[in-house]
Amino acid sequence: MKSFLYTFSALVLVLLASSCRKDLEFDNYTDRLEFSKDTVYLDTVFTNIGSSTYNLKVYNRSDNAITIPSIRLGLGQDSEYRLNVDGIAGREFENVEMLAKDSMFIFIETTIDINNLPNSNNEFLYTDVIEFNTGITSQKVDLVTLVKDAVFIYPDRDNTTGVIETLSLNIGGETVETDIQGRYLLPEELVFTNEKPYVIYGYAAVPNNETLLVEAGARIHFHADSGILVAEGASLRVQGYFSEDAELMENEVIFEGDRLEPLFSDVPGQWGTIWLFEGSVNNEIHHATIKNGSVAILSDGNPNEVNEKLKLTNTQIYNSSNYGILGRNTSITGENVVINYSGLSSFAGTLGGKYRFTHSTIANYWNNSFRQFPSVLLNNFQEDGNGTLYLADLTEASFNNCIIYGNDNPEIILDEVVDSAVVFNFRFNHCLIRFDDPTNAFDGPNYDFGDTNHYIGNQYNDDPVFRDPYNNDMIIGDNSGAINLGDSDFANEVPNDILNVSRTVAPDAGAYQHTSF
Template sequence: MKHFIYAFVTFALLATLSSCRKDLEFSPSTGNLEFSKDTVYLDTVFTNIGSSTYTLKVYNRSSDDISIPTIRLARGEDSEYRLNVDGMPGKSFQNVEILAKDSMFVFIETTIDIDNLPNTNGEFLYTDKIEFDSGANSQDVDLVTLVKDAVFIYPDRDNTTGIIETLTLNIGGEQVETDIQGRYLMPDEFTFTNERPYVIYGYAAVPNGEILTVEAGARVHFHANSGILVSEGASLQVNGDYSDDQELLENEVIFEGDRLEPAFSDVPGQWGTIWLFEGSVNNIINYATIKNAGVGILSDGEPDETNAKLTITNSQIYNSSNFGILGRNTSITGENVVINNSGQSSFAGTLGGKYNFTHCTIANYWRNSFRQFPALLLNNFTETPEATIIADLTEANFNNCIIYGNDNPELILDELNDNSNPVLFEFKFTNCLIRFSDPNNNFTDDNYDFDNTALYEANIFNEDPDFMDTENNKLIIGENSGAVEIGNPIFVNGTTQFDILREPRPTSPNPDSGAYQHIMF
């Protein structure tokens, strides 16, 4: 009897399900599809570098299950675009089904060789269409991509082993093979012009005794883990100039990653660094923007140079995942420099050295994660697995500067004493706006004696700098800034006669501190 009841219930359930089941019947599309956008802009790409993947959503708003007879690229198999329709790759598709009140995704990518296109003068707007159905029911979505030609610099790869060329560097007087992927620049590559952008894979190294000259208006783009390395005896000369149109920045030199899509415009850590290797000399950077690196500039060695190993003026460094400028027992002079948004410190002078910064804005409003260090860090040591190395900080002068950020304090002076071998730790802050408060008395050593005029003179603490927009790296100060008219006119000369926007700095009344004269927002 139990078996009979079980069989009866099972049959009844199956019959019920069967009576409710309705075979799916797909009707042909009637040209009433809707799309998430009518044009897909794949932004700007370099020749032969793949784009990001872009998404188009296709909606069936009707109450009927439909089948789209054809989906294809208008240029057919010759198109430079690639599609993935509902999980299937290709350039042409048949009988693509969408349920009633449902949707599907179309993914679009491209890799375009500009040499295969008509004469472009270095730039070409490539277009195509995705066509849905044909005849009276035809609908389409435009595809648009701006393709730029470029000068590509990359290391060789062994066709047999796949091993990529690495650099041999002079370290401690010996030629040492490193694991740094890259190659030395050739003589015809010692000048970067503004005619075409440069795209660098690995590290482009400047050979001993040579100068890499970067002309005004040049654009230098780096792939992941790439950069410029200035080797022993070599120099970097960045000769940017001011542009009246700060939105276009036509004459400024820009160093950034090789992803040109807007989504990557402010992403930190896309490439490595500009590395001024120990032994490089007379490095000069004027009117440059360095953005989205791991370390904007890494400078090693030569702390006692009569002329600083690096002189950087009228330049901006933003969105560095670690340090904006990292000096390691080196010498740097900076004037009209703006640094912001660094994962660790915006400026770190470590293992001693010699540093002189005048009318600079050293800020850090990093919001991507917790950061361990302040906007400005000075120390006189480094720790290795074998030993702790201590070196002289012969001078560190910050004049008419702003040192601020979204943490507190934004200044750390980390001195390590060696009683058996005393070293120098010389610094002075003059007419600066500084964020530093210590309610718990954590900083009690003499380096933080703000009443000692040998170390601190005419500084202002914890007043709002009134920056225009820190999130978007606009560090112009407003009329309510605590930096207004706190500068000392004695430091207004040479480069600093004008601010970074070429506005004259007054000497009476006093100039503002920082890289910008204030404006009314």
């Protein structure tokens, strides 16, 4: 009996082994492959900057295992594309095996130098194909990439040590060494035109007593941990403007990250900040969109300048992982400013300062994580690492005909350290504000909405009816609580909304007059 069992078991093993060997016998390839797509679009890349990794799925629908004699790029080893097939990188592959009813991924990347391409200009459509060949039959999948030329600004790197150049700042007549990677712009780099995009690595610093002029239609892209730094005595002038003709090239200026793929179009925190250093003067930003930074604008110092340190008009700020605008004892005015989707506050005026926003929409519909800060934060202090408080005057913080709203509550916090030596002046005029305090957690005098020294003609907790706030569409609709809320005196100061619609008759609060949608 035991002998019979051994004989039976051996027979079963032989049959199983025979079955496995048959499944692993690979037939010659015939035209039986299917693909997840017939064209792989690798989206837009800058010259010499690597793309994201894209994939193509290949299916063997047959009942037999097969061998594909050749998978290769049409341009062979000269192709600017790179493949990874079954974990192996290259441009040409032979005898690739696929099991019956199985599939495999092919991963595709590219890094293209537009200067090596024939007849290239500022944009070039680069194409190739992936060929699946037997010598008898052939199948192809197209590869397409739009390549853009750009002006690259980056710090030097020591060839021996690999150390990247850092900035030395002149502060109050003294040279201070920093660990900020970057370099000062050269005289011939102090005008950013709209002819090519600009790609900045590290911080592009505007030298002392110089001005960086950014012309209408310019596109500025920042690499990770990069930005613009405006040094003492220097200025930033962004000169976008509104165009009535939608067919013309957009004349706003755009600041964003250097990843052009749609996947990165709304990802916060891709770059650093536009840093208006203490002592920089007469900074102006007109008709700009600033998105996907850590702190879109950081403004330090100079709260008592005759002319505000920063003037913003018709500017949109979105998707900041920390603050949309962070002012630290500084002076800022804003007209038709729209800020939304910030990891902390959309606007924070800290350590006092002087701020005036008119017909602006300062909202926060952040939903990437829990948010602890309101849309608008004002305070008059700063605490160092040892717990020491430094106080400064909040000379003015006025919000006129504004919307201050979001998906949290409340959306304003007035965090004052009371001290007779400093002032804390603020006023909300004819604003739509989200502030609901059912537990009376905010019961100090700063939250007395009946105090006309601080609150005049405001409306609370009415829905502004934004069209799509989670996608940064902050236009208000027919049933908005902001309709006709604005005071005509402030509307006369800013007679057109951010879309150039007149608001001198029955002005709405916020940066937009309402519309039907």
